[in-house]
Amino acid sequence: MSKALAQGGRPKARYRTRNWREYDRGLIARGDLTVWISPDLAWHTSEGTGRRGRPRVFTDAAIQAVLTLKVLYQLPLRAAQGMAGSLIRLAGLDWQVPHYSTLSRRQKSLTVTIPYRARGGPxxxxxxxxxxxxxxxxxxxxxxxxxxxxxxxxxxxxxxxxxxxxxxxxxxxxxxxxxxxxxxxxxxxxxxxxxxxxxxxxxxxxxxxxxxxxxxxxxxxxxxxxxxxxxxxxxxxxxxxxxxxxxxxxxxxxxxxxxxxxxxxxxxxxxxxxxxxxxxxxxSARDPARQVAEVQIRCAILNIFNALGMPDTVARA
The missing domain is CATH 3.30.420 (Nucleotidyltransferase; domain 5)
Incomplete structure (x- = not known):
């Protein structure tokens, strides 16, 4: 007799993962840096802001990608700039790298995209x-x-x-x-x-x-x-x-x-x-607007991790 039953309680439920092979591949893919910066990413922008001054060089997606590296690996802004630059060079791309001051300024008003998988049912x-x-x-x-x-x-x-x-x-x-x-x-x-x-x-x-x-x-x-x-x-x-x-x-x-x-x-x-x-x-951010962007980027990271692979568990009979 199990300990839970001997004490008058319900037995602890046990679960098994039915898609362990796919889930294992998803866990490995979470360490792939190309998930965050790839040649398919829209990096530079030619659109103006409608304001005076120098036009924007980088899209919101580019800023979010670098800030994602910062949040995921808990880096300072300067180190995030350096990491993004090294990935761009390793990929053989001729992209510019956002300066850490640009990252700090754009984070305050950044529109973060949180991806999700559309579902048909309620x-x-x-x-x-x-x-x-x-x-x-x-x-x-x-x-x-x-x-x-x-x-x-x-x-x-x-x-x-x-x-x-x-x-x-x-x-x-x-x-x-x-x-x-x-x-x-x-x-x-x-x-x-x-x-x-x-x-x-x-x-x-x-x-x-x-x-x-x-x-x-x-x-x-x-x-x-x-x-x-x-x-x-x-x-x-x-x-x-x-x-x-x-x-x-x-x-x-x-x-x-x-x-x-x-x-x-x-x-x-x-x-x-x-x-x-x-x-x-x-x-890490001190300004409330930058804190909002940081939390939203964390949510985007979690959703991307889910898309790479999640366990399909069922209770054992």
Missing amino acids: LHLVIDSTGLKVLGEGEWKVRKHGADKRRVWRKVHLVIDADSHEVRAVEMTDHRHGDGEIVPGLLAQLPEGERIGVISGDGAYDTRGVYEASAARQADLVVPPRRNGKPWKRRTTGATERNETLRAIRHLGRRLWKRWSGYHRRSLAETAMSRLKRLGERL
Whole structure:
């Protein structure tokens, strides 16, 4: 008898990967530098900005490519310029290399492209937030000697496609903004014609604004009401759905409702947060606009990694 069964608990589920060979090739491809800079990339631009001064030499895609190297390998701007220049020379291309001052200036207003794979069916989205450090010492030093300077964090809100594990929307705020008030802006980043079937989130999203934003996209919202939650009297589509969820929980119990509604798929957002922080728990940029671009580039990296290969796992019988 297993230890879990002997203690009266459920046995731990075991999984196997069905596409290990393809996934293994994808993991190897994540180290290929040509993924980020290739001859097919539109590097130079001939379009003007409509402003006075010297016209732009590099496209947004070129700036994003170099900044991607910076974020992925946690390089200073000067080292990112040097790495991009070496890759261009090794590829035998006659491209110019953006100066580090150009990278710093363009990052502030950069329009980052976050690639994703279009899907035909309705989306199942999971939403969550996490914090990234801007200022402050390391965790070991704080625990050993205490904090010396003020600790500043930025709050990152992500919308994840539960089927492809890709980031579909991202927003960054300070700690004073609640999770629920950011949801309408996050959903607005998805194309209007794209169908959303289900949106899952934790109890922080049990607000009227989230239910109304979900109803506006004709999506079902899977969010557990607060423990002391009361039915909403205002008759709207969102309030009706929330009251039905409250009645189901009172009838089935919170634990059974979570299994019945598929709420546990929300944990995929926590997995995405963990992957985001593997690119660094600290933001290198100090300016808020540059921090937004840095976070968006991290999301683009995660989506490109997913496109190269993801495991197809199933529970063992």
